[in-house]
Amino acid sequence: MSTGTPLNQVASAEQAATGGPAALRQQIRNYTMNFGPQHPAAHGVLRLILEMDGETIVRADPHVGLLHRGTEKLAESKPFNQSVPYMDRLDYVSMMCNEHAYVLAIETLMGIEAPERAQWIRTMFDEITRILNHLMWLGSNGLDLGAMAVMLYAFREREELMDVYEAVSGARMHAAYYRPGGVYRDLPDHMPQYRDSPWRKGAKLKRFNAWREGSMLDFLDQFADDFPTRIDEYETLLTDNRIWKQRTVGIGVIPPEQAKAWGMTGPMLRGSGVAWDLRKTRPYAKYAEVDFDIAVGVEGDCYDRYLVRVAEMRQSTRIIKQCVAWLRANPGPVMVDNYKVAPPSRAEMKDDMEALIHHFKLFSEGYCVPAGETYQAVEAPKGEFGCYLVSDGANKPFRVHLRAPGFAHLSSMDAIVKGHMLSDVVAMIGTYDVVFGEIDR
Template sequence: MPLVNQTTDNATSTLKGSPEIRNYTMNFGPQHPAAHGVLRLILEMDGEVVQRADPHVGLLHRGTEKLAESKPFNQSIGYMDRLDYVSMMCNEHAYVRAIETLLDIEVPDRAQYIRTMFDEITRLLNHLMWLGSNALDLGAMAVMLYAFREREELMDCYEAVSGARMHATYYRPGGVYRDLPDRMPRYKESPWRKGAKLKHFNAWREGSLLDYLEAFCNDFPHRVDEYETLLTDNRIWKQRTVGIGVVTPELAKAWGMTGVMLRGSGIEWDLRKKQPYAKYADVDFDVPVGSAGDCYDRYLVRIAEMRQSARIIQQCVTWLKANPGPVMVDNYKVRPPEREEMKESMEALIHHFKFFTESYCVPAGETYCAVEAPKGEFGCYLISDGANKPFRVKLRAPGFAHLSSMDAVIRGHMLADAVAMIGTYDLVFGEVDR
């Protein structure tokens, strides 16, 4: 039960003698399932109406930035996955781009296309999680099951390239860990999948990862249509989201909002277009923009973004099929030796051990590199003093800036609308607390 401090006025007590509650303070979270993590939201209520909202963070603080400053550059990539643990590879991208900028190395084209493709796969993973969990918060159960159906299919792509379904550590300074596999893992016969059913589940898995993604992208727009059938014109969904949590363009800019929170208010700002990185300048896509700036508009923008992400992935698949090549820069400073080299050369073997224990030194300097992560601008400010580990790491998490605006946006709304607003922020506390 939420902790409630009641302020009463005996002069307005009821006939039965029990006092009438005028206003009270409610502790929303950190255990509340709709808090999307360990958010402690102290709400001052007038009945069901929120008078003031005070977000408290820090309950998940793990010192990620300080940990990254105590380890060699290469050994901190895995920490990035665990920040926004629904947008794993996008976090890695900002960090490795910062290292590459200080090292002044050029990443091969194939690796850049792979990064672009997996950034968009990550965007789909994030938006599918958001769609299912936000719908669940507002009372729609079935959408969660639909969204996770596609999410599982994309998780298989993470597993195929890295061996891990979530924390991939796939991006490396200079490229990616390895090239795309020629064969997708297949389902084996089981009591739940056998015969024609097993053949149906393995239909997309007969070829390579690129063949699998091509089949997925051809099918995905129909799946998005199913989500929209369940929600877009659903009158209960619209009653819970239309006109709720309106963020004006002025308010969005004043609070430093980015991503869908900014675009939902009608401001067309997307780093993939405004400050292109990887291969975003070479692929064709549109930037969806809202107009009303309410929860419903932000829902529509995310739905449209999923369609655009599938479009980008299709273009990357087409290019990658036609253009083989290296996926890692040919520079022994940032690339470990191949296994075959270690078998033939003691020098390569020594380099292998030095690379993974001491890493490499990065020239002194500072840089800020940002990516258009699914939740907004995720940036890494990196300072090097010439050593083999960062002097300073400061991460710019979009969720932290968005959460700061909670009081300004939610005042005057009902308690149930606070749940809708927390959901539309798309919060993950690994990046908010860091």
């Protein structure tokens, strides 16, 4: 029976070829790992190629584009008004904020402005969307780092606000509620109520419907009064939690200069102490008329970015209260009185064949937008979401390009996670709050 080559001779040969025992040990310790591609843990399909030294990251190479759906090219093949629903499907937890940037770009090129009431409604729903986004982030990031209960708490309030989305637009997620020239319709006078069921009946059913006896504004008023105590519950679970702090304090520190160099915006930038918020620096809609504070961090780590998002939910609640008060006191139109962009009313279509034909032509052919180009951006929950729009005078855009905050953030992955442990990569992906619908587009 052959005994083969002795192991000590094999080791001596490898050491001679690689430069000695230290180099051999380094080769054994360094390896490449595929992190993904996967969907459930990353709100999209992310592939990270990690070069590891044991459990320490030496290099991180993010590969994106695995979810590419051609949104920009699809928008260039359809009339302007038919692309509003595409915007919902980019960052699908910041739906109306995406719509806002797109309709602002069209309104700028056409030289029209939404009625004042519509602008207040947009401001209010932008903040409802911000809370929806941050609740999703809080729950999913908690799960990523091992905290399960917070997701159940966060989704409790999220369902209430999804009911508001559904009541105003008919859809719980992809609303298509904002339109060039205003919004689809005014706020409803009644909120939908829960019906008797095995899960909700008697006194329990009455408690669930207590806020739903009046209008949507009544519902939102009561929600805004109650929500700060719910945020206190989230903070009780996490803010001073020893395990949560061990996973986030000092992890993924981004100095303010580095954050600006990478083009970061939103909580990623404000978490590093830079008080940049388009709602304050370049106000749109009615943000110049509402009172709120910009939440900023100090250390620029994952924990600070958590605190910034929690503080933003409190500020969004303040804004919603102010919008509700204004909307109660000021009825009015929510769409421009301009048949070029606004459909005729149903009553007009019943009596006037010309109005009926106009309705069909508006939704099938759209309208021609004057030639020109513009860039309009909003402070979306994840950062600056912008729409660069070019028109050549036709009824379809010549060029649509969308500025997604998550793309700039994910590009910095290598610079930030280098030297951290493998488990810290999960914390960084969570703190980026990525959704690949907007990153890959």
